[in-house]
Structure formats: C-alpha cells, structure tokens
Amino acid sequence: MNNIANKIAQWLMPVATKFSNQRHLGAIREGFITVIPLVIVASFFILINNVILDPENGILGHIVDLSKYKEIGDQINNGTLGILSILITFTISYKLAVSYDEDGIIPGVMAVAVFITMLPTVTNIVPIGSDETVKVTGVFSQNQTSATGLLFAILSALLGTEVFLRLKKKRKLRIKLPDTVPPEVGKSFSALIPAFLTLTLFAALVFLTNIVFGFGLQELVTKAIQAPLDLVVQSRFGINIIMFFQNLLWSVGIHGTFVLGPIKDPSLLSAIQENINALQAGQEIPNIVTKPFIDSFAMLGGGGFTIGLIIAIFIASKRSDYREVTKFATVPGLFNINEPLMFGLPVILNPVLAIPLILVPIINLNIAYLATSLGLVSKTVAYIPWTTPPVLSAFLATAGDWRAALLAVLLIVISVIIYLPFVMATNRMAEIEKKVQ
Incomplete structure (x- = not known):
C-alpha cells in the first residue's frame, strides 16, 4: 500500500x-479557511438541535419538550450558515485582493455589493395557511445568502474583485484629494469611480439577463447546472x-x-x-x-x-x-x-x-x-x-x-x-x- x-x-x-x-483557487481556499470558526459553531448547534432537542427524533425530545430552546441554535444558524454566501464573498475577495498586494477591505466590500446587486429583487413566498404564492420585494431568502448560494457568491467575489481592481489601476479613474485629507478618506475617494463603474456593469448585466431570458443572473447560473441534471x-x-x-x-x-x-x-x-x-x-x-x-x-x-x-x-x-x-x-x-x-x-x-x-x-x-x-x-x-x-x-x-x-x-x-x-x-x-x- x-x-x-x-x-x-x-x-x-x-x-x-x-x-x-x-491565485484564484488560493483565494477560494483561504476564504473558506477564514470562516472555519463560524462553520464549526453552526455545526455543533445543528447537532444539538437535531440529535438532542428535536421533539420527534432527539434524545431528550422523547422525555421532555425542549423544542423552544432550538431557537437559540436557529438564531446562531441565521448568523453563520444563513449568511455564509455573503461572508464567503467578502473573505474570498479580500484574499484575492491581498494576493495582488492590494488592501483587501475595499475590494471585499465591493464584492459583497456586487453579489447583492445581482440577487433577485423579488422573492416568491407562500404565506402560512395559504396556497397562493405572493411576491415580496425588499427581502433576501436564505436560499440566496446561505450555503445554497455559494457558487454564485464565489463567482461574484472573483469577477467583482477582478473588474474593480483592474479599473482601480487606471490613473485616469482616480480622484486625487489634497495631502491634508486623511489617508483613509483618500483611499475611499480614489475607489469612487471604479466602484461606480463596477456596480453599473454588473447591474446592467442583470438587467440585460432579465430582458433576454426573463429571469436574473443568479437563476441563469442555477439553470445552467440544473437543466442537464433534471x-x-x-x-x-x-x-x-x-x-x-x-x-x-x-x-x-x-x-x-x-x-x-x-x-x-x-x-x-x-x-x-x-x-x-x-x-x-x-x-x-x-x-x-x-x-x-x-x-x-x-x-x-x-x-x-x-x-x-x-x-x-x-x-x-x-x-x-x-x-x-x-x-x-x-x-x-x-x-x-x-x-x-x-x-x-x-x-x-x-x-x-x-x-x-x-x-x-x-x-x-x-x-x-x-x-x-x-x-x-x-x-x-x-x-x-x-x-x-x-x-x-x-x-x-x-x-x-x-x-x-x-x-x-x-x-x-x-x-x-x-x-x-x-x-x-x-x-x-x-x-x-x-x-x-
């Protein structure tokens, strides 16, 4: 052997x-490593909720009703795995920017903005006690922000960061402020035009996708994987x-x-x-x-x-x-x-x-x-x-x-x-x- x-x-x-x-695979790997503590915490609470507290299948659930305490684990899940795609978008973008010897904070924030920009603006829900589907605006589903949306999050992080950093390198797109302005303020303003162009580009891409296909870019990515498997x-x-x-x-x-x-x-x-x-x-x-x-x-x-x-x-x-x-x-x-x-x-x-x-x-x-x-x-x-x-x-x-x-x-x-x-x-x-x- x-x-x-x-x-x-x-x-x-x-x-x-x-x-x-x-470079890009390394950013993905390091981005995931960064969120390990949150994933581990969420995993243990999933274990507690399903194996111990669940009223039907839990070890203690058959003895005493402890289901109300599952809410603690549910809240932790919301703050960890429930937004894992958002967290991963930031950490991957951050690591990718650092690999280019850039400050990772602004590109990371930009990547999250790109990710959110490309999410659907309307969510379909079925209210409790109703059989009809209702369209709701102004909310995001955990199907989009949790681990289910990781593929789209990774693409958003990599593409958003690459576009932003390439535009940021263009000197003609930089806004220069006087030396008396604090350095952090200067960094933010130097990224203003690249940020504007990056978000406009991806928002326009989503807009065109909706016109051509009748659905958003995220759904297009899902369908591209889903169609051959159905x-x-x-x-x-x-x-x-x-x-x-x-x-x-x-x-x-x-x-x-x-x-x-x-x-x-x-x-x-x-x-x-x-x-x-x-x-x-x-x-x-x-x-x-x-x-x-x-x-x-x-x-x-x-x-x-x-x-x-x-x-x-x-x-x-x-x-x-x-x-x-x-x-x-x-x-x-x-x-x-x-x-x-x-x-x-x-x-x-x-x-x-x-x-x-x-x-x-x-x-x-x-x-x-x-x-x-x-x-x-x-x-x-x-x-x-x-x-x-x-x-x-x-x-x-x-x-x-x-x-x-x-x-x-x-x-x-x-x-x-x-x-x-x-x-x-x-x-x-x-x-x-x-x-x-």
Whole structure:
C-alpha cells in the first residue's frame, strides 16, 4: 500500500503545486479557511438541535419538550450558515485582493455589493395557511445568502474583485484629494469611480439577463447546472452523475449537497413518499433510490463518505495537523456533519483527497443499489433525519432490517480501504514539502 501511496504522491505532486500556486483557487481556499470558526459553531448547534432537542427524533425530545430552546441554535444558524454566501464573498475577495498586494477591505466590500446587486429583487413566498404564492420585494431568502448560494457568491467575489481592481489601476479613474485629507478618506475617494463603474456593469448585466431570458443572473447560473441534471435524477445512471458532480463541487470548496439539493431532493422525497404509501397499503415497494437511501449508504459522515476518511486518518496519518483536526471533527462526523473536516484539513481544493472524495460515494452507492435490487437488503421505507448516525440510519430507514445495518458497516470498511493509500500519500507529500523547504 505504501508503493501505491508513493505513486499517487508522485503523480499528484505537480497538480498539487499548480493548485496551491493558482491565485484564484488560493483565494477560494483561504476564504473558506477564514470562516472555519463560524462553520464549526453552526455545526455543533445543528447537532444539538437535531440529535438532542428535536421533539420527534432527539434524545431528550422523547422525555421532555425542549423544542423552544432550538431557537437559540436557529438564531446562531441565521448568523453563520444563513449568511455564509455573503461572508464567503467578502473573505474570498479580500484574499484575492491581498494576493495582488492590494488592501483587501475595499475590494471585499465591493464584492459583497456586487453579489447583492445581482440577487433577485423579488422573492416568491407562500404565506402560512395559504396556497397562493405572493411576491415580496425588499427581502433576501436564505436560499440566496446561505450555503445554497455559494457558487454564485464565489463567482461574484472573483469577477467583482477582478473588474474593480483592474479599473482601480487606471490613473485616469482616480480622484486625487489634497495631502491634508486623511489617508483613509483618500483611499475611499480614489475607489469612487471604479466602484461606480463596477456596480453599473454588473447591474446592467442583470438587467440585460432579465430582458433576454426573463429571469436574473443568479437563476441563469442555477439553470445552467440544473437543466442537464433534471433528466436523470431518478435513474441509476442519473444518481451516479449527481453524486459525481455533488462531490466534485465539494472538492473545490462548494457545498455540493446544498447546491444540488433543490435539484435532486424533490424527486428523492417523492420517491420515499411512494415507498411509504406502498408499505402502508401492503404493496410492493417501488423505489430503490430515495433520499434516505442516499443518506444511509452514500453519505455516511457527510458528503464524500468522510466517515471512512476519519478512520483512515486515525489509522495511517503521520501528520499532526490532520490528526488534531480529525479529533475535533470526529463527533460532528458521527452525525454526518463534516464541515469541520472539509474546511479544517482542508479536504476542499486538496487534489490528493479529491479523488477518493468523489469515488467512494459512487462505489458505495452502486454496491448498495446492487444489494437492494437483488433483495439482499430491504428498500428504504422511512424518512429519517440526515443527522442520524451511520449504520443506525440504514437500520431505521429500512424499517429495522439488520442486513441494511450490516451493509452500512461493510461500506464503511470499503471506504477506509480506499481512503488509506491517499492518506498515506499526504504523508509522503508532507515529507517532500519539508525537504524542499
């Protein structure tokens, strides 16, 4: 296995070097690292709310009603993950500007302004107790500002910063004030015309998009990803494609589960509802691929089946930084919350770990699909919280089929075996980097 790890390290080292030296990818990576503390705090409160306080599925929820205290975690979620896209827009822009030896504050603020400028000005809501959709202006949905909007936020940060900085370098666009004016005031005014032109450009782009397509730029980006996936959601081939792109997005720092959730979840939730109805009617269970099926067999530990990575790091990693982060990420990982691990190691933009991150869920998904289609395990007939721990989730989703729990254990073992040579490769790459330094 060491020979395999050495070959992987030798093959991926040039790729890793290019990744680490690429300015924009570095800004994305460092931007995500900056918000790690907020992501970790939010992850723990998600864990508390769903595993302990939830009245239906929580450990204490069955004993005493503590649901009112979930509001604390909800408020923290609003201030962290709920505005993650806004925070990421600023931090990525800041890091990108610094890489150009520029002060990052003004470009960061500008990038946030660009992001907000391009968001839809009208939000559709369905009031409680009503079946009619109402259009509301002057508000932003968390579908736009949370992790769901990360792809658009990253594009806004990179494009907005590049345009602003290029305009800012034009001397003819600078407003010069007397030397008696405080330096900070002078910096702000020197950015006035570039800011005006940048915001005008992106606002005009949104305006033209609305005229040509009938919807905004953010929706255009969503549709560009969504259109090819809508045709294949329910098929075995389709779910493999979705899992590939979902974890590919994860590997470059985009929350693939949230981004593709609006595309795949409606179909997957409908499938589990059909299974539940069939079970109640005493009919044959129709669907293999459902949301609990994906959660129980392809996303143990979170996106990328990272429960296997956690175990592999404890077995084979010689890197103290990996082991320390993994110790901290283990408890959330047991409840399928892997943001601390993804952003802490980091796994994102890590070309070594990206390969198993993409492959492991697909391999395990197909094993579980084959086992279910052959009748070796029962089909999923219960909708369970995504935070249900591995193995237990498979047992509950299949209405207590011990074979499903055993299959989940087998898949974890397979994932560890696949992750191990790549973890060993990170050991080797760390040694190479030390020698170079």
